[in-house]
Amino acid sequence: MRTLSEWSSRMAIVLRLASFLAYRQVRRGSLWTNLLITSVMALTFLNLIFIGGILVGLIESASTANRTLYTGDVLISATQTRPYIEDSPSAIALVRSLPWVEALSARYTGIADVEAGYRSKTNYTDIPNETNALLTGINPMDEDAVSGLRSRVIAGSYLDPQDSEAILMGADKLYQYSPIDTPGLRTLKDVAIGDRVRIKVGPHVKEFTVKGIVKGKVQEIDSRIFMLDTSLRELLGRADKSVNEIAINTFTDEGAVFTKEALVRSGLSERARVQTWVDAQPKFIRDIKDTFALLGNIVGTIGLIVSSITIFIVIFINAVTRRKYIGILRGIGVDASVIELSYVMQALFYATVGTVVGALVLFCIIKPWIDVHPINFPFSDGVLSVTAVGTSLRGALLIVASLIAGYVPARMIVKQNTLDAILGR
């Protein structure tokens, strides 16, 4: 008991004197030194967050776009073995009856050849300006309610319910927007809004007018051609009302899971594939997500090591230049633990202020700016993915690193011979 109280009063002395020294050393130190150290810390902190955040953000927005534009929250699609969802009207009715469902869009699809510029073709032997695409018949209002497709029209305008001879072209099918043209991946050249294209499905051929062009950086949208569901059924000669995809939006995220479960229980999954947006994510997104998370962690770890070394160097230089004073303190009887703790406190101060400044810059400047000006990547509009938890965790890591990186150099200097330190030899 006595030793414990001795120990605690000793701790109180050490703490009091260490903070007395640390506070004055920081406060009366050069303003420029303080600014420099703090900004190095803030930048180090940003470095810790930024690259990983961008990498994860890129893939997250790709995944979000796929969810918004293509799958909705739950996607019902035809299985590999059947051309369409059998008994679609009852499936649709069932979906509509579920309490979690906000909106749905039923889509008909069919593969077609598309040819442009056939009227100006002068020579019979000229290579036709041709591509193929997945035709998608939609109810424009339902589709817009689920995916907001209207907002993804980058030229021309969206389909109206009476536009029976109009199409929306996915940007990937046009050379102008996707300048790739290989024998395996053909694109249409010189197609403008208002031009007519010829669409062939098996024996059926029909001319359509290009009314708009859509681009959402989602492959399933950008490589399709959209038209009214009625037009597509006519073109395909389909009398039944069997659709190929049903994209469903639910009110909440859990709603998506409940919806899927309800549909599976109803037996629908025996004749169609029922997936939540998570299940329906393209494999490449899942693969990249893991890779990017790994990369982000590697970059973050390197960033943390660099930060630790930075703090180490800063505190080390600080301690080396003050070696004589450290010697004097030791000489007049100040315990090593006090001096070490005062340096740890300084490191802690710089790391904390740096982290706070870094976090302010991140959340008040960088994040809002990138949200408004996303980074333009081929497969997504990259935003910065930062979470409060992730940020605090990294801040905490940085502070722990600074504790160690502040302690070690102080200890190194304090350990040196006191007299040598005082005499500067």
Next chain:
Amino acid sequence: MTKAKKRVSTQVSPLIAVCSLTKTFHVGDAEVRALRGVSFTVREGEFVAITGRSGSGKSTLLYQLGALDHPTSGEVIIDGVDITRISGKRRTAFRLDKLGYVFQDYALLPELTATENVMVPLMMQGVSTDGARRKSAEALQRVGLGDRLLNRPSQLSGGQQQRVAIARAIAHEPKILFADEPTANLDSETSETILDLFIELNRFGQTILMVTHEKEYASITGRVIMLADGEMVSDKSPKRVQSRV
């Protein structure tokens, strides 16, 4: 070589007892024998000057006595403790409790005010911040710096800085005050005021060991120990002070 006169205290045990103290430095293959067996004792309340030519071992001796260095052989017993046998934390604690130092270059902490510089050893002893501030102000008043409490070292003259250093060295009431050429960086007028201060402190009972190579300054003390080539060549008591005893 003159034999060093041994002062044997008959009444009380000495505050400092130095016995066959040697210190040898190794520089490459060469040996520098800075102290070659020095022995003497100091009683409480003495003011001792240590003089000698440059390189005679004065500073080296002071560092051994001040528990700042470890001698090669010999004993230094201060207040009953053989300080050559303690190390680490205990040595630091011993310096804090029993010793005070005044260095030639003042050795003040630049970012602390005069008061705060003096507060450091007090706080280390566990005096509360307010208590340390009060005691520190008192010590500064004693050295005549009552009006410079909040100045930083850079805002003080050399003489004033040395007074702060003296205040820091005496504020925690050490048994012994060590000073290595405390006036070497000061002009003669300022030096005399510093020496007067030492005399004053000694008059109130402070034991002082001061290194100086100025014979004139040595003569104001009660006792002069002279070193040459690491050996004690004389140990005299100037008349002026002797008459006082």
